[in-house]
Amino acid sequence: MIDIRNITKSFENGPILENVSLNIKKGETIVIIGGSGCGKSTLLRCINRLITPEKGEIYIDGENILDPNIDIDKVRRKMGMVYQHFNLFSHLNILENIILAPVEVNKMNREDAIAEAKQLLNRVGLSGKEYQMPSQLSGGQKQRVAIARTLAMHPEVILFDEPTSALDPTMVDEVENVIKDLVDEGMTSVIVTHEMRFARNVGSRVIFLANRHIYEEGTPNEIFDHPQKPLTQRFLYRSRMFEKELLKESLDLYSLSSEMKKFLSGYQYSNEQLKLISIIDDELLYPLFNHPEGVENATIRLLCSDNSTSHMMQIYLPSIKSDPLKEPYLDELNINILEHFSHFVFSKPTENGYIVNIQM
Ligand SMILES: Nc1ncnc2c1ncn2[C@@H]1O[C@H](COP(=O)(O)OP(=O)(O)OP(=O)(O)O)[C@@H](O)[C@H]1O
Ligand SMILES: [Mg+2]
16 A cells, blocks of 8 residues: 655765665554664654655655645545644634644535544543533543544545654553554554553554664564564564672672562562562573683673563673583573573573573
């Protein structure tokens, strides 16, 4: 339905998007995530040509919307846009806000437009608010009105640019639920969001933008549970990572394990995982640090995921010469215990040492 081919968009400071291609099918929900300033809004605005890329093509239902001869208003009518700031007309009541475009632009009969607006308000849970002014509504309610107003134009696709990021946290859910319902009913959507739980919950495909292009994409499960590339991993784990440098001369495994347990307690966890933290101390770190040819320093990371009890431990061992999960560092009993209590454990050589990964 939307076919973006090799678009490039630059501002004064150089390219923001370079050779971005993305195909969106009818009924899909694309979620766009990425760091601040990476071009998420720019990409969204290219789709309805609020911004014109200098290179590439964007086909909507087979028409290249970058063609200067195209009737862009007709194309835009197929697309609704919901912004962070709701952009309601403050001098018009809720009903007037919703019927304005259907009546003025689509030349819809006023009575029909009002009847439909009432249905839409019901759909977003705001029956009875038609004659209130925007200033009388909460942020979450205003955003639901903005969604109803968009729906009143019968768009084929809705573009959402951070629809919940201007809201008080208590109002995020009500707006997310409305969007989720639309998506479940089959509305084609492109959603830029910083809410990772929502992204996982609502998206059929997740796009991670970085380095001016689609750096990694996949299903929510692939991106959130098994990101493959370093920038995606860093972005997703940034706020959910415990990291500590360990030095042999000042090593205190007891306090390390209580710090890690405390960190884990902010997430969903099982008693087995708590136990595994102590086991990693006793069966892995202790032997590694106490072996005569063992490690002098290491970095330990605990990477927690928001929506599951699946967490990951990574231990970087920069100076170790041979596989840390084998003799002479660990004996068979150490390994058996580690394997028994974790989902999997494996080591990988790096440039100057090894890394041990433990899926908890
Ligand atoms: N109209 C413009 N003129 C000049 N520079 C712009 C313009 N619009 C965006 N930029 C720049 O392009 C870059 C990408 O902006 P964009 O708004 O697309 O990022 P974003 O990923 O949506 O960020 P955020 O998460 O903060 O909303 C930024 O560095 C921004 O300063
Ligand atoms: Mg933005």
